[in-house]
Amino acid sequence: MSDNSPLQRAKKEILFGLKLAAVMIGGALLLTLARKQGWLDAEQVMRGNNVIIGLALAAFCNLMPKRMTGTPRTMHHATLAQSIGRVGGWAMTLAFLVWCALWAFAPLELARIGAIAAVGAGVAVMIGYTVWKCAADGVSRSG
Amino acid sequence: MNSVFKALADPTRRKVLELLRQRPMTAGELSDHFPVSRPTMSAHFAVLREADLIEANKIGTSITYQLKLSVLEDALLGFTQLFGIGAAGRTPANAATPKPTREGADE
Numbered sequence: 001m002s003d004n005s006p007l008q009r010a011k012k013e014i015l016f017g018l019k020l021a022a023v024m025i026g027g028a029l030l031l032t033l034a035r036k037q038g039w040l041d042a043e044q045v046m047r048g049n050n051v052i053i054g055l056a057l058a059a060f061c062n063l064m065p066k067r068m069t070g071t072p073r074t075m076h077h078a079t080l081a082q083s084i085g086r087v088g089g090w091a092m093t094l095a096f097l098v099w100c101a102l103w104a105f106a107p108l109e110l111a112r113i114g115a116i117a118a119v120g121a122g123v124a125v126m127i128g129y130t131v132w133k134c135a136a137d138g139v140s141r142s143g
Numbered sequence: 144m145n146s147v148f149k150a151l152a153d154p155t156r157r158k159v160l161e162l163l164r165q166r167p168m169t170a171g172e173l174s175d176h177f178p179v180s181r182p183t184m185s186a187h188f189a190v191l192r193e194a195d196l197i198e199a200n201k202i203g204t205s206i207t208y209q210l211k212l213s214v215l216e217d218a219l220l221g222f223t224q225l226f227g228i229g230a231a232g233r234t235p236a237n238a239a240t241p242k243p244t245r246e247g248a249d250e
Binding site: 062063064066074079086090 | 164166167195200201202207209210211212213214215217
């Protein structure tokens, strides 16, 4: 069925994570260098760092539905995993894109609070949907 | 990414993805929605699998196809459906039929 072995998948996952980490660290170093050269001020460096982190995490969450691997035992499990993966992926990707937009364009105070609120809302949607689906699943099975 | 665009360019394959958005389905269930032969459908499934847009799993005795779209691919699918890209003068029934492959036909 699936061509990739779990080991190959794990390798790909680790490599992808390392690449994202490298982008974040590289971006931070470049911004620091730009600051030392006097091209950017402290606020721009902070905003730039947060935009890079947000984009990297959005890219990570973009692949969340693809990462829900493993052979489902029943059709019901497959349906549940698919819907949770999709909603979670969308919620977190959009949350981190909002994070980026706020850090790029909003006033500093609004960016600080709004970015955390956006990611918090994304996490709440993901966990809330998962709990709701699992609870509904339990009710329909017992009923 | 090229294989993704190739897979999404065909209305039949887009319809397959749309059906799989509702729930995972077996090859037979999916084929019932289209007036084309099983080998042709299998070839469409092979294209989608090659693009890593669906995943085939064996549940019990049947092969089940499950959606495997990233958020970006999901959004692309939404856009292509919204604007009907590649659908001009083509319906899922008479759309480009990929050559049935031995691998696809065996399923």
